[in-house]
Amino acid sequence: MNRFPMWKIIVVLLVCAFGIIYTLPNFVSKSSLSGLPDWLPTKQVNLGLDLQGGSHLLLQVDAGAVKTKMMDSLVDGVRDSLRQQGDNVGYRDLGHDGEIVSFTLRDAADEEKARERLSDLSNIMPNGQRDVVIEVGDGGRVTLTPSEAAIIQRLSSAVDQSIEIVRRRVDETGVNEPTIQRQGRDRILVQLPGVDDPDRIKRLLGETAQLTFHMVDLTADVGAAGRVPPGSKRLQSLNEGSRTYIIENRVMVSGENLEDAQATFQNGQPVVSIRFDGLGAKQFGRATSENVGKPFAIVLDNKVVSAPRINEPILGGAAVISGGFDVAGAQDLALLLRAGALPAPLDILEERSVGPDLGADSIAAGEVAGVIGVIAVAVFMVLSYGLFGIFANVALAMNIFLIMAVLSVLGATLTLPGIAGIVLTIGMAVDANVLIFERIREEIRVGKSPLNAVESGFARAFTTIIDANVTTGIAAVILFVMGSGPVKGFAVTLLIGIISSMFTAIMLSRMLISFWMQRKRPKTLEI
């Protein structure tokens, strides 16, 4: 063996350099990091909420309320379609049982007319099916059944909307780097670093966002210097950079009167269809009749979402916003329009808030435990294996650098159990070296030369190391996949530790030993 191949030397050195360079930013304060040139790594290990302090909220969207609201609005839609001025379709017993909307036609001969009127309520979904199935039975009994897919889609979009609202709400409070993500089917995980008393945020999440529709004031000069006429105001655009709009203060229709908005297709073009409730439809109908050809502004949280032109009076309470959207753009706008209010109540299932003191204490305690653990293990290794123990300790130190570097690069989150994982890894990291060294001892005992003993010690320990680490790795992977929060953090450090300790034992300490043997050419091995 003893010529350690050049390519391996290069790999080992590269990996070690990576470990050291990418660990260093963690020892530098955030402010001095920003002053460094771009080509230097600046990523630090993310601290979990349990270490930096912060609040973790698990919210659940009330699925029952979403469905009830869906059925209620379908009932309203049926009523509005059937009752049209001067041309009512007579019906009775309109209502829903939570699953199906039903009513009975007063005159069964109205069936065709009813079908035609109701057709607006049944749209084709992206999967090609209708979202509401309309059936007419004996005696003029009409049922409207939302398909399973439509309900799931509605719940799913309710969760998406809630996340969007929650995000806006949280951003408004000025929390730094909040994490808001979907968890499972109907849950939202909100993580608020630095917030140890989330009462205000919990209150805000219950509040309704304001959505309003206004006419655009065409008499005013839109230029930045232009004076804003009385009765109007200048608003920033939501998505169009610095563009501003001047709109009339008068609210044409409020978002409270908006029932739904969905991205659909019209003539093959992605559009957004919106639907108002009864009052909204009336207000909207009147305003559009009086302002054909003029633009009206859709305003959300005092920013203009868009200002489409009214092409014709819109009387049915259902409208389509077209404007050269792509599919994603239409979905976004639909979402924004729906986002006027939380679609359903949010329940807080779980809260974990950690104050900054406790987090700082935990980090300090973890550091002390880590340093003492490393020293204890290192001393013990030298006592047991002498010079070879020092080789193992170099590998151990590099192991810690590699774990920190990989955590930094991955942007993985270091939690308190994660620190425990690192400390544990320190103890277990020397295992591979112990296995190798014990093998070398055995080989020497049976009379092999130092060179052969080292060679076969590494070779024979190899399969054992693989088998032993793969099994531990299985436990770590399962922890990662099935665990949650801090436990995941533990699994990540454990898994990285397993891999890096195998690398440092098999490659790094072997390289050191082989360099040493080449220089000294020892006649006997002290191990």
Add this chain to the structure above:
Amino acid sequence: MMRKLKLIPDNTNIPFLKFRMMAFIVSAVLILASIGLFFSLGLNKGIDFEGGILVEVGMEQAPELGDMRSSLGGLGLGQVALQSFGSDTDILIRVQRQEGDASAQEEAVTLIKQQLAQDYGDAISYRRVEFVGPTVSNELVIAATEAVVVAVLAMLVYIWLRFEWHYSVGAVIALVHDVILTIGMFAITRIEFNLASVAAILTIVGYSINDTVVVYDRIRENFRRFKKLSVQDLINLSINETLTRTTMTSFTTLLALVALYIFGGEVIRGFAMAMIFGIVVGTYSSIFVAAPILLQIGLTHQKEEEEGFAGAERADADAEEKS
């Protein structure tokens, strides 16, 4: 050169298998005791699994726990448990799960905070506030149990593939042994059983299997080397040959864990304790349960040769070396 520290002297030959019946009896008694404790005392489940409320407060001066208990007890929230946590000025308040849904837990938290503000004013800071609703805690119990079962099964399959069925049965018996004893330890010490405890158990599973595999690896190797040796002597030889490594690794891991237990802070102490216990049990089971049980379930020379899969590589390696 200085003399090396040796936990185990060279050429140790302890007849472990002679004691195997005694070890089996000890293990069986401990397992039965653990199961009994689990069902009689139960586990001191934390809010992760029980639901409920946990508030850790830092006080400017050590409060009278009795006063605080009666004050909070008067809120009508049911059982309120107080304990100082790491220091006298650091108090852990645990309140049982409130009847009703998640919002009931939230209201209770508000009540507690109001009462504490009334009693102590600004002299109190919240180090930690946690509540877990009933739905979530049930799910966590299920997920945790699943994780442990899946981990054990995955290892069973891996060892089956790499060795043969005797080994995988032996390893799983040792694993189940370790998990049950660790749970028994949680029951008797009343250390809080929470998500971190599940992580500890899974790590113990990983560690114990690691230890066991090292011994098994040697047994497999020795089966090929010593065709004439009786199975009992062979297993015994293998345990002795790997004994230094087994104890060395357990010892370094324990060093790190003891550091964590002493210096790692209050929150992590239960986790460190469980791990320390698990490492000791895992080491014991690798030597006294996992290896001897192979003899008990009838591992023989023939069985080993039939397998031959991983064996071929090693035989080649040996041949190469000789040439």
